[in-house]
Amino acid sequence: LIKTEKKLRTLFENQEQFISIFSHDIKGPLSGAYQLLEILKKDKRFMENFNPQQEEIFGVMHKGLKDLYAYAYRLHDWSKVHFGNVDLEISEVQLGSTINNLKSLLKESLSDKNISLKVDIPLNTMVKIDEPFFKNALHNLLNNAIKFSYEDSEIIISAHVSETQTIIKVIDHGMGIPERFKKSLFEFNQKHSSKGTSGEKGAGIGLTVVKRIIDLHKGEILIDSEHEKGTTMSIVLPN
Numbered sequence: 001l002i003k004t005e006k007k008l009r010t011l012f013e014n015q016e017q018f019i020s021i022f023s024h025d026i027k028g029p030l031s032g033a034y035q036l037l038e039i040l041k042k043d044k045r046f047m048e049n050f051n052p053q054q055e056e057i058f059g060v061m062h063k064g065l066k067d068l069y070a071y072a073y074r075l076h077d078w079s080k081v082h083f084g085n086v087d088l089e090i091s092e093v094q095l096g097s098t099i100n101n102l103k104s105l106l107k108e109s110l111s112d113k114n115i116s117l118k119v120d121i122p123l124n125t126m127v128k129i130d131e132p133f134f135k136n137a138l139h140n141l142l143n144n145a146i147k148f149s150y151e152d153s154e155i156i157i158s159a160h161v162s163e164t165q166t167i168i169k170v171i172d173h174g175m176g177i178p179e180r181f182k183k184s185l186f187e188f189n190q191k192h193s194s195k196g197t198s199g200e201k202g203a204g205i206g207l208t209v210v211k212r213i214i215d216l217h218k219g220e221i222l223i224d225s226e227h228e229k230g231t232t233m234s235i236v237l238p239n
Contacts, residue, residue: 030069037062088130088216095125095159095168098135106142113151113198117142120158127166127237129217137213141170141233144207147196148231149174166237173230182223186211 040046041062050058099119110117127134138157145155149172156171175197177185186207214221218238225231 026072027069030065030072034065034069037065088133090128090130092126092128093131093134095127095166096121096123098131099138099157102135102139102142105139106146109143109146110155113146113149113153115146115149115151116154118154118156120156122159122161125159125161125166127168128239129237133213134217137210137235138168138170140207140210141235145170145172145174145231145233147200148172148176150197161239163239165239168235168237170233171230172232176227176229177223177225177231178227182225185223186221 037058041058047055047058096119099121103117103119106117142155142157149155153173155173156169158169158171160167160169211221214235214237220236222234222236223231224234
């Protein structure tokens with residue numbers, strides 16, 4: 001038993017190291033290739049040279065590379081937070097500014113489905129967080145909200161501050177989460193990767209990253225979802 005345990009520990013440590021190194025190293029080349037396609041896509045003179053079939057092929061390449069880069073990015077973040085290879089750097093941050101930055105990053109995804117993102121956060125709402133990691137958690141939640149929202153709908157992100165806690169909510173009016181998935185949604189060994197309302201695919205690890213980041217902030221994440229009516233993800237942070 002001791003020998004078996006030692007072998008398992010070694011295998012697990014090697015797995016951690018491999019995932020961390022692989023996800024880190026592959027992000028660079030994928031990012032460079034994706035950004036190049038982004039530049040070409042926005043170049044009207046370049047795109048005018050394509051016939052409809054070539055344009056469709058280019059679009060498939062662009063979308064595939066975008067999805068692959070997103071997967072590698074999430075895998076790297078997951079490896080850092082899941083294996084504990086991270087020390088938080090907590091500072092007081094203006095929440096509205098962080099949200100507005102995310103809103104600009106998600107502009108294309110929102111536009112693709114004609115979804116409006118309403119920010120309902122009191123002016124000068126301050127939170128004590130590690131901004132890069134917490135922003136990643138919010139980015140994952142907003143990405144999920146977009147993925148599972150219907151076209152021409154609205155997503156709301158709100159915040160309520162009391163003496164003891166701050167509650168941040170991401171509310172969508174999409175397809176909802178099946179009841180059978182709710183209890184194990186944040187567990188690493190339970191992968192739930194459902195297609196979005198427009199057939200979007202996901203890596204199935206985004207919410208695992210979110211849960212780990214919120215845990216590191218000594219917070220809590222709650223789910224309230226109803227089939228075909230939408231989902232509310234609530235982050236509860238101690239003040």
